Amino acid sequence: MTTFNKDWKKELSEEEYRVMREKGTERPFTGEYNIHNDNGVYKCKGCNQELFSSSSKFDAGCGWPSFDEEIKAGKIKEISDKTLGMIRTEIVCAKCDSHLGHVFNDGPTESGLRYCVNSVSLDFDKSD
Numbered sequence: 001m002t003t004f005n006k007d008w009k010k011e012l013s014e015e016e017y018r019v020m021r022e023k024g025t026e027r028p029f030t031g032e033y034n035i036h037n038d039n040g041v042y043k044c045k046g047c048n049q050e051l052f053s054s055s056s057k058f059d060a061g062c063g064w065p066s067f068d069e070e071i072k073a074g075k076i077k078e079i080s081d082k083t084l085g086m087i088r089t090e091i092v093c094a095k096c097d098s099h100l101g102h103v104f105n106d107g108p109t110e111s112g113l114r115y116c117v118n119s120v121s122l123d124f125d126k127s128d
Contacts, residue, residue: 006096011045012045016120020046020098023090026095028063031119035059039127041071046098048123051075058109064101068109074116078103 008021018024028034033042042065044054052067052119060066070076076095081090091100100121107114 006045010116012101013016013128014122016045019118019120022097026064026118026120027103031064033064033065033117033122033124035121036065038121038124038126040041040124042067042117043123043125044093044100045094045121045123046093049075049093049095050117051093051100052117054127057072058107060107060114062116065119065122066112067115068081068107068113069118070115075102076100091117093121 008017012020015026021027039054041050041054043050050071052073056067056069058066058068076091077094079090080091081088088102091103093097093100098121101115103119104114104116105112
């Protein structure tokens, strides 16, 4: 359940709704932010909460934007995901429960994490 009422179908495109509210996945290598190198902050498209800094973004070669840490602890919730015959960790926005993607313990940086995020779940505020 979301932390606030919102008519998601009116607010989101069909694809955004499928991914963010129905826990879908966009096709790899198709997202707006997969190859994106501007400086700024990535925010939840559902509620505008800041999620990731561009300084934590890296190219994992997986086809989705990847980050090694959230912008501040508590911005993202982790949920056990046992769908599709796998055990993974789903990540959702802690404020509005929008599905973002998954986090894996195979990241190349010191954190060892790879937050693999659907571009359609994100907005971006460019730094000046």
